[in-house]
Amino acid sequence: MLLSRLIKKILLTTVSTVLLIGSVNAESIGGVVESTGVGSLERESKKVVEGAVGTEIQLNDTAQTAQGRMLIKFLDDAELSLIEHTKVFIDKIYYDPDPSKSKMVMKMALGTARFASGRLGMVDKSNIDIKTPTATIAVRGTDFTTTIDELGRSLVILLPDQYGAPSGEIVVSNEAGSVTLSEAYAATMVSSISTLPTQTVIIDNITPNVIDNMFIVNPPEEVAQAIEDQRVQEARFDYGQLDADFLAFDELDKDYEDYLEEDDFNRLDYDALGGDFLVDLLDIIEELERTLGDLSDQQASTGMGKAVLKGATYGLNTDSQYNIFNEDGGLVFYRDVNGVISLRFLSGGAITVDTEVDGYKGIITADGGGDIVVVIKQSN
Secondary structure, three states, X not given: OHHHHHHHHHHHHHHOOOEEOOOOOOOEEEEEEEEEEEEEEEOOOOOEEEOOOOOEEEOOOXXXXXXXXXXXXXXXXXEEEEOOOOEEEEEEEEXXXXXXXXXXXXXXXXXXXXXXXXXXXXXXXXXXXXXXXXXXXXXXXXEEEEEEOOOOOEEEEEOEOOOOOEOOOEEEEEOOEEEEXXXXXXXXXXXXXXXXXXXXXXXXXXXXXXXXXXXXXXOOXXXXXXXXXXXXXXXXXXXXXXXXXXXHOOHHHOOHHXXXXXXXXXXXXXXXXXXXXXXXXXXXXXXXXXXXXXXXXHHHHHOOOOOOEEOOOOEEOOOOOOEEEEEOOEEEEEEEXXXXXXXXXXXXXXXXXXXXXXXXXXXXEEOOOOOEEEEEEOOO
């Protein structure tokens, strides 16, 4: 067995100085070694191949199962196991004689999959990235599972090695932050790309064989508690309008011009009665033209807030009826006219808000827009 692996590695090195899977030639990067029930591989050419034992794996294959399971082994002995109703996209596998230059990237799209990194040392673990719809998993360990539902919410569990010790370490991250899993059966849940992964918890009384899609609808008790703790923590920072003690401030003595002298406009500055519920269409058009024409440069010069707005300014906008302010380092859009629109964005993104509601139609951008696009249309 050892001799066979050594010959395989030598052949891989001598065939080509560099093997880049993804060129015009369809190269095999592994194969299906176990298959039960219904499973298939969809090629980049949209050709669907039955995922039977012995089927070769190529770059850009999408492996998926229905009522079946599939085990794939790659050239470096890395293993990818899919249970029922699971879908994985094999994005990039690049083998170089120098393992530090090799690369492996896969996208777990749906269901439950288990990944164990290779034992031949052909790819540095630091060059292995597993992606889900809501997180990226940097592999510093050897064995873990992901369980992903239809909304992209991802549960990641680090598995033990054959002796029960942690199989290494993985870092689960997204645009909101990261957590490190370094203990056997350490887990985290990632609900969205902009939501911080939950704090690490250790799941008791499970084995790798019981990790399946049931965790989508019924997560382990420890994970469910971590999700609830995160929700409570976020609620503490979601400071609402009813939480303000207006008697402790002199806000009623101020008008909008006073805010131009301050550092920022925030939720306490929002006047819930300041909205114009009986608007004149000509006034809206006139105000919108003025806003689009002037406020971008004016905003940049006032120093209010962290994001440069175009199509609006901080505070109450009489054309759109949006109140815009910074809160907890993020940007808030709030409108309360014949229904509430409440948008909250984390800092660091270029935002576009396209609104079409009764009495207003327009586009507001922050820092140029484009990274995050929100379209709101009122239906009758």
